[in-house]
Amino acid sequence: MTNLNKLFRNRLGIPYDEVITFENLNAFLEKTAKTIPFENLCIIENRTNEITRENLIKKIIEQNEGGLCYELNSLFYFFLIENGFDAHLIRGLRYNYNSQTWSTLGKTHVANMIKHKEQFYIVDIGFGGNSPLKLVPLNGETVTSNNGEFKVENIDSEHGDSIFYIKLKHKDKEWKIGYAFDSKKVIKDLAELNEVQKVNTEHPESNFNKKPxxxxxxxxxxxxxxxxxxxxxxxxxxxxxxxxxxxxxxxxxxxxxx
Known part of the structure; x- marks a missing residue:
């Protein structure tokens, strides 16, 4: 077992010998969301670092901090890979439900996509209060968790081939668009994550560089x-x-x- 695997399990309180399978992955997703906060303090405090495996381990595990989508889901990606999952990182374009418009910042949302028995699933622990807490299949099936209902529909648009929908428990009466993504275009280089961080840190329209x-x-x-x-x-x-x-x-x- 690698250092990342041990440290991540230790932070979550997961035994080293517990096997993580597709069947019990949902429990680990929820455990992670209850343990590691979604937060932007490193941006507000002007102490961001390059997104690397080592820096993510140091920040989120060793220093017990949280992070934004590109940090949380990237660290979880490494954890998934080390536990035998067929995983990839994807980028999504957020939708602003209040203004009914797509984000002008580009595809700054980062999530995981795994493949299991020829089916693909979104694994997203970095969508803040909108996180699904469960695997969401890319076949249109509605998934219900403690945070509400979630689904991914295959809808072709200029932003990709899929749209992630949310209906939060106690908050939403109808489905809302969360983000659009291209399931066939995965992140191949961590340099893309540094581009995402740069936009979130420096763009005047970013939601994460103004207040904690x-x-x-x-x-x-x-x-x-x-x-x-x-x-x-x-x-x-x-x-x-x-x-x-x-x-x-x-x-x-x-x-x-x-």
């Missing part, structure tokens, strides 16, 4: 922290309170280990 945001799933919902508020979803009930800079750091440490 941290979110993590819990056994009963999820929690989200920004520089001005702390939001908790517990069994469908929303609680939101305003905070200051001092409280931000206290909550980041207490609830997210940051």
């Amino acid at each position: 945001v941290i979110t993590r799933f819990t056994d009963k919902g999820n929690i989200t922290l920004t520089d001005t508020s702390f939001t908790e979803w517990v069994d469908g009930e929303l609680t939101k309170k305003q905070i200051d800079k001092k409280l931000f750091q206290e909550i980041a440490n207490r609830y997210f280990g940051l």
Whole structure:
């Protein structure tokens, strides 16, 4: 077993001798989403590093930080490969449901796609509060998890051949587009991830370079922290309170280990 495999299992509390299979992978996805936060602090604090296997291990595992999609899903990609899965990274174009427009930043979402018995599945632990927490097949089948309903439909467009849809539990009454992607175009070089990081870090329209945001799933919902508020979803009930800079750091440490 490699160092990454041991360290990742240790952070999640997974025994070294537990075999990860297609049948029990969903449990590991949910465990990861409840353990490692989705957050952008390295961008806000101007301390981003090149996306490499070693740097991801150091940041997310050794330093107990979280990350954005291109960090979380890339680290999980290495973990999947080391546990025998046929995995690839893909890039997606996000959709803004409020403005009903596609992102102008390009394909800045990064997710995993695995192949099992001739079927393909999206494995995405880096979509923040929209993460499916389960494998989502590319055949249109609806998957239901603790976070809602998810599906991928094969729809050809200028953005690819597939669209990932979400309908969040307690929040959405109808399906929303999450992102479009091309299932036949996989990431071949980590340099692409550094391009994605550069856009998220420097582009004036990026959602991640203006204020801190941290979110993590819990056994009963999820929690989200920004520089001005702390939001908790517990069994469908929303609680939101305003905070200051001092409280931000206290909550980041207490609830997210940051």
